[in-house]
Amino acid sequence: MHANGDDFLLVDSRDKHNPVTSDLVRYLADRNHGIGFNQLAVLLACDDADAHLLFWNADGSVLNACGSATRGAADLLMNESNATQVTVRTGRGLLTCERTSSGAITVDMGEPLLGWADVPLAEAQDTLALSLAGKPAACSMGNPHCTYFVDDLAHLDVAAQGTVIETHPLFPRKTNVHFVQVINRRHIRLRIWERGGGVPLGSGSCSCAAAVNGIRRGLLDSTVEVECDGGIVTVQWDGIGPVFLTGPVTRSFSGIVTDGN
Known part of the structure; x- marks a missing residue:
């Protein structure tokens, strides 16, 4: 599936053993020899939600949040149950997802973490500057x-600058890097260097974080259209509670992956 060109692979393991390893992710992510994607999400059975989601970057590293793949999983689950709302469990806790009247998916992405140790940074600093x-x-x-x-x-050379910042010692777990041009208080243009992924057409969690940081700086209103290379999503944050991400998702194809023989 993809969300404005930000492509991801959903692996449905709700009724079977989870086969995904870092090596398998890297193999499948290869756009020449595998399938190709920015992120991979595994759907697992869950006692207290419609599914439990695990996320991987294309380089085989694990991450706790992926707004695009969460929207894709929610779309799949809603289509299965003919529902307009589902709940998924991620590394961010329980997230509620809803389908809007236009067919887009809104995800409660949880509250942003703003303390230096939560980012995390290697040393105490003001995360606003x-x-x-x-x-x-x-x-x-x-x-x-x-x-x-x-x-x-x-x-702006996003790749050249993004690579340097991603691996800067200030970020012990590396970082996603955003470059934001404020068009007006309700609209930003965003380009991204994605940790473990390169330059994507878009990113749900990066769109959320870029909007959050702009709102914290006093540059943006509480509802922001985020224009990435692949299209526009909407981010809402009241400055206190959870961040809400709304945007489209599209299924590209589905199938069964064999062992390659």
């Missing part, structure tokens, strides 16, 4: 995020 050139802001949506606010994205 880190001690890096450009004074970016940081937060966590279950995974670390670092947001730069720039005047113009047109000539």
